Amino acid sequence: KAGVTQTPRYLIKTRGQQVTLSCSPISGHRSVSWYQQTPGQGLQFLFEYFSETQRNKGNFPGRFSGRQFSNSRSEMNVSTLELGDSALYLCASSLAGGVGNTIYFGEGSWLTVV
Amino acid sequence: EDKVVQSPLSLVVHEGDTVTLNCSYEVTNFRSLLWYKQEKKAPTFLFMLTSSGIEKKSGRLSSILDKKELFSILNITATQTGDSAVYLCAAESNSGYALNFGKGTSLLVTP
Numbered sequence: 001k002a003g004v005t006q007t008p009r010y011l012i013k014t015r016g017q018q019v020t021l022s023c024s025p026i027s028g029h030r031s032v033s034w035y036q037q038t039p040g041q042g043l044q045f046l047f048e049y050f051s052e053t054q055r056n057k058g059n060f061p062g063r064f065s066g067r068q069f070s071n072s073r074s075e076m077n078v079s080t081l082e083l084g085d086s087a088l089y090l091c092a093s094s095l096a097g098g099v100g101n102t103i104y105f106g107e108g109s110w111l112t113v114v
Numbered sequence: 115e116d117k118v119v120q121s122p123l124s125l126v127v128h129e130g131d132t133v134t135l136n137c138s139y140e141v142t143n144f145r146s147l148l149w150y151k152q153e154k155k156a157p158t159f160l161f162m163l164t165s166s167g168i169e170k171k172s173g174r175l176s177s178i179l180d181k182k183e184l185f186s187i188l189n190i191t192a193t194q195t196g197d198s199a200v201y202l203c204a205a206e207s208n209s210g211y212a213l214n215f216g217k218g219t220s221l222l223v224t225p
Binding site (some may be wrong): 004031033041042043044045048050055056058080090097102103104105106107108114 | 148150155156157158159162166202204211212213214215217218
């Protein structure tokens with residue numbers, strides 16, 4: 001059974017550009033959540049989707065957005081990139097999200113903003 | 115504001131030692147506490163704890179939750195170099211569909 005797949009794995013962008021990251025959850029999983037990981041702040045929750053609906057959003061500016069498609073695949077977008085957006089972006093999936101559902105992480109997309 | 119605090123932030127031990135990693139939490143409508151191991155890749159799931167005082171065990175790793183004192187510990191016995199990683203603790207609430215992570219404990223096991 002394939003795990004959570006994220007693409008691209010590594011990318012370098014320039015300040016002011018935008019970026020789109022993609023996540024394919026484990027087959028059968030309908031909840032997808034996104035986290036940002038930086039050395040200073042650790043893992044911070046960005047948002048969670050279930051059945052194409054955003055159920056929760058973390059404390060990030062509106063430049064960070066996401067969506068989920070009918071096949072449960074998800075994308076997140078960051079517009080007007082800033083140097084501080086350099087981070088590992090982790091996607092996680094679970095059967096239905098929420099209580100009691102084990103959350104499995106992908107290997108992440110390493111974003112460097114220069 | 116919800117928070118999860120892990121200690122120590124980093125630890126260096128010799129192979130064969132036993133280590134205890136700590137995680138305290140303050141989370142509204144707490145539901146469960148999770149432990150993950152992260153090497154240079156995806157965090158991998160270790161344990162989910164929902165009930166106080168019930169130890170979960172997997173090989174040399176074990177964990178327990180104290181819901182009265184709001185903390186959990188992760189024990190690793192007979193450590194091996196392959197245990198070197200960052201150990202993450204996260205608290206989940208009854209609502210929100212989000213995990214609140216601590217900053218992690220970086221464990222280095224030396225031969």
